[in-house]
Amino acid sequence: MRNAPTILHLDMDAFYASVEQASKPSLRGKAVVVGGLGPRGVVATASYEARAFGVHSAMPMAQARRLAPNAAYLVPRFTLYRAVSEQVMTLLRELSPLVEPLSLDEAFVDLAASGAAEDAESARRTGLRLRADIRTVTGLTGSVGLAASKMLAKIASERAKPDGLVLIEPGTERALLGPLPVRTLPGVGPATGDHLRRAGITTVEELAEAGEDELVRLLGKAHGQALYAMALARDERPVVAEREAKSVSVEDTYDVDIHDRLRIGLEVRRLADRCVRRLREAGLSGRTIVLKVRRYDFSTLTRSETLRGPTDDPAVVREAAERLLESVDTMGGVRLLGVGVSGLADYTQEDLFAQASSRAEPAPEEAVAEPVAVPREPVLPHWRAGQDVRHAEHGHGWVQGSGVGRVTVRFETPQSPPGRIRTFLVTDPALEPADPLPLVVTAPAPSSASDLSPAPDLSAGP
Secondary structure (H helix, E strand, C coil): CCCCCCCCEEECHHHHHHHHHHHHHHCCCCCCEEEEECCEEEEEEEEEHCCCCCCCEEEECCHHHHCCHHHHHHCCCCHHHHHHHHHHHHHHEEEEECCEEEEECEEEEHHHHHHCCCCCHHHHHHHHHHHHHHHHHHCCCEEEEEECCCHHHHHHHHHHCCEEEEEECCCCHHHCCCCCHHHHHHCCHHHHHHHHHHHHCCEHHHHHHHHHEEEEEEHHHHHHHHHHHHHCCCCCCCCCCCCCCEEEEEEEEEEEECCCHHHHHHHHHHHHHHHHHHHHCCEEEEEEEEEEEEECCEEEEEEEEEEEECCCCCCHHHHHHHHHHCCCCCCCCCEEEEEEEEECCCCCCHHCCHHHHHHHCCCCCCCCCCCCCCCCCCCCCCCCCCCCCEECCCCEEEEEEEEEEEEEEEEEECCCCCEEEEEEECCCCCCCCCCCCCCCCCCCCCCCCHHHCCCCCEEECC
């Protein structure tokens, strides 16, 4: 393990909820919950104000509403979250070529790879500068952990939350880890934690005292040896700059089970198109098309088809997904659908581009019936809480709620004071969906290390 705390772990504070608060001035300092708003929805992120009521990630949304009935409940806006995440990741890549993103709001950075830090003091200065730059560029806060290993850096950032910095000095790791619960260590989930508790092991120190042989007996060779090493603060995992994507997929969970086979087919085609858009955004193509179906009884089926070569043609992916759907019994209803592509490559097989069109074209001797126009009832706009909108007269705003043919909008921007509320008919032609606005209009150049004033000590000891 290293002899200097040159591995940095950044974790943005309540990221989705913080973005929503920064975007909506009327929600700053208030309880905000982001996630699926339907009966089966779960919490993606809760602001710290909502966490005070006991709301947390992965909690059923219905339970969250009981705990915090007056919180603002919003749908996720991943387009904005990805844009802000890229701003943060750009700042990290300016520190070092070795950046390992774990999610949109979390990453490891090897500061030694670029010489950005060589000892505890230079690492601390770099961490402070990063936090200041993130606030300047995005208006958000992040917590930073610095240590000699990835495991300890992540533990340090957890201790730094919210909006802090914790540096673990080399040589103090065992004393820090000892009294912590075993669930602190990576790889110790609820099942493993309960198994260890029944064996009388509840802290990391007790894990180390149990010895490697006992842990192997309790948990198996690989898991036992790994946990013993972590209990001794041994973690030699490097920061990996790029993680090769194994698949690209999208899925939707439905508030009410879908029984109509035609509707299911339409959903599969829509998901296939979304999946291809993600493929193309990543500059990838794939050979294997995967369909995921979760039925009314929670049973989950997956079907796959491998093509002759990689493709990013939406028609090809749609047709493959539809063929896979034909083999799935959906009579009892469907609660989740997903389409994915694996076997990824950064090129396409040209002869596959004509595959869909050649199948769709009838043979010359076949008679093709003229399509019959079926009148459909007009579909009313569906406004979701938190959605960006623009009104011809009032400008940019966001949906606070809708129902009974009405939609309530609060008109404000990230740079405005809390805005006024207006209510419209859901069919009002002056109201339309809009793209999210940037949190910070103009971002000054990030500060340099020499610009930092050492007066405010934002760090905490281990």
